[in-house]
Amino acid sequence: MAELTKKERMKIPRQPMPEQDGNVRSGNFKEVNLGFTEELALLEAQRCLQCPKPVCISGCPVGVNIRDFIGLISEGKYAEAAAKLKEDNALPAVCGRVCPQEEQCESKCVLGVKGEAVAIGRLERFAADFERNTLGIRTPQIKPKTGKKVAIIGSGPSGLSCAGDLIQMGHDVTVFEALHAIGGVLLYGIPEFRLPKEIVKAEVDALSKLGVDFQPNSVIGFTDTIDELLTSGYDAVFIAVGAGLPYFLNIPGENLNGVYSANEFLTRVNLMKAYRFPEFDTPVFDCKGKNVAVFGGGNTAMDAVRTSKRLGAAKANIIYRRSENELPARAEEAHHAKQEGIEFLFLANPLEFIGDKDGWLKQVKLQKMELGEPDASGRRKPVPIPGSEYLMDIDMAVIAIGNGSNPIIQKTTPDLSYTKRGNIVVDPDTMKTSKKGVFAGGDIVTGGATVILAMGAGRTAAKAIDEYLKEGK
Secondary structure, three states: OOOOOHHHHHHOOOOOOOEOOHHHHOOOOOOOEOOOOHHHHHHHHHOOOOOOOOHHHHHOOOOOOHHHHHHHHHOOOHHHHHHHHOOOOOOHHHHHHHOOHHHOHHHHOHHHHOOOOOOHHHHHHHHHHHHHHHHOOOOOOOOOOOOOEEEEEOOOHHHHHHHHHHHHOOOEEEEEOOOOOOOOHHHHOOOOOOOOHHHHHHHHHHHHHHOOEEEOOOOOOOOOOHHHHHOOOOOEEEEOOOOOEEOOOOOOOOOOEOEEEHHHHHHHHHHOOHHHOOOOOOOOOOOEOOEEEEEOOOHHHHHHHHHHHHOOEOEEEEEEOOOHHHOOOOHHHHHHHHHOOOEEEEOEEEEEEEEOOOOEEEEEEEEEEEEEEEOOOOOEEEEEEEEEEEEEEOOEEEEOOOEEOOOHHHHHOOOOOEOOOOOEOOOOOOOEOOOOOEEEOOHHHHOOOOHHHHHHHHHHHHHHHHHHHHHOO
């Protein structure tokens, strides 16, 4: 493609993402976004101004060299673009799909000041998919073996990112995963229609080829403690167990049949293939023809409600106590939900779940809310409107209001420092904990956050672990 002037580049509109029709995709679990064609990728890459000082990089938690990888795409050098991405990002095909680029790298793009930012995430996905589909995922060279061993607890984005960096540094790496499949929240928490399992498997297989040893069905704290790992040959430990303990509403009736946490519902459907019951022996609530309500407004809530629609729900509702302006979910996910027929009920707060004589959920009592002054989150606080209670018929409820830290690590490793919420306290510059040789990162430190922030913590920890193994300090 001929070289364009800056003015010509700025006249190119942001390219739309091809996607399945909303009415069609609401009945299947195939990926919603279909990915850029080569033509679309070249056009979008030409929009990049190749800034001498690319501020977009400052918005990326793992420091991807955005200008250079997009420049390579604009030259038709897709394999080289993928290689450039993987210098800093172990999971580009994942991040290109699920990271909130609009709040991170794209928010810094200078084109976004007066127009639309370059679609950095979509180009990242294009390059990663090109490599996987055309060349197979290539593995970088690793440094000579150091003889040092590192145990990583958890195979989510933080653990995988840390493992990828450490194995390339020459250290032996074992990743312990509590569940039977590798991938953590990437597998159990994110539905197939947003992140296909084959994408995660390909990234994990690439790490296996590099020499990372994955050990599923290993609940550290029960199968082994952190102290036992440190005395059995491991020189350092990185804790990346995420935030897998669901929060509940703590209202009457929450123990009725048909009330799920988002964790349980999504894990059953995503990882244990409950949507193919009885072919896979994992039952889940039969949503066909039923009224489903998901309580919450984040990405997990969108995943749960869109999953229920695909399972045949006649009505699939998001019930959120604030207004649409305060929704924490990505705008794209809320937009996709609306296209799929999801109904949104704003400024409504659940007070009680009501069941029948057999213990099955039948209704929820709601109260109308109005917005008051901003709270600690910066969003306007929802305030109850007296006397506004009313009943709504529902057959299934999913609670998606956030997660806390699993208490297993805290119970079995009391000499780590923890916050009141049970998160591990670390030095943010190194991810070092209060215990020698032990590092931690991701949601177990920050609470529920994004995939790319967890990966950034994994990379920070890997660098600090490498220095620790060399110096012993």
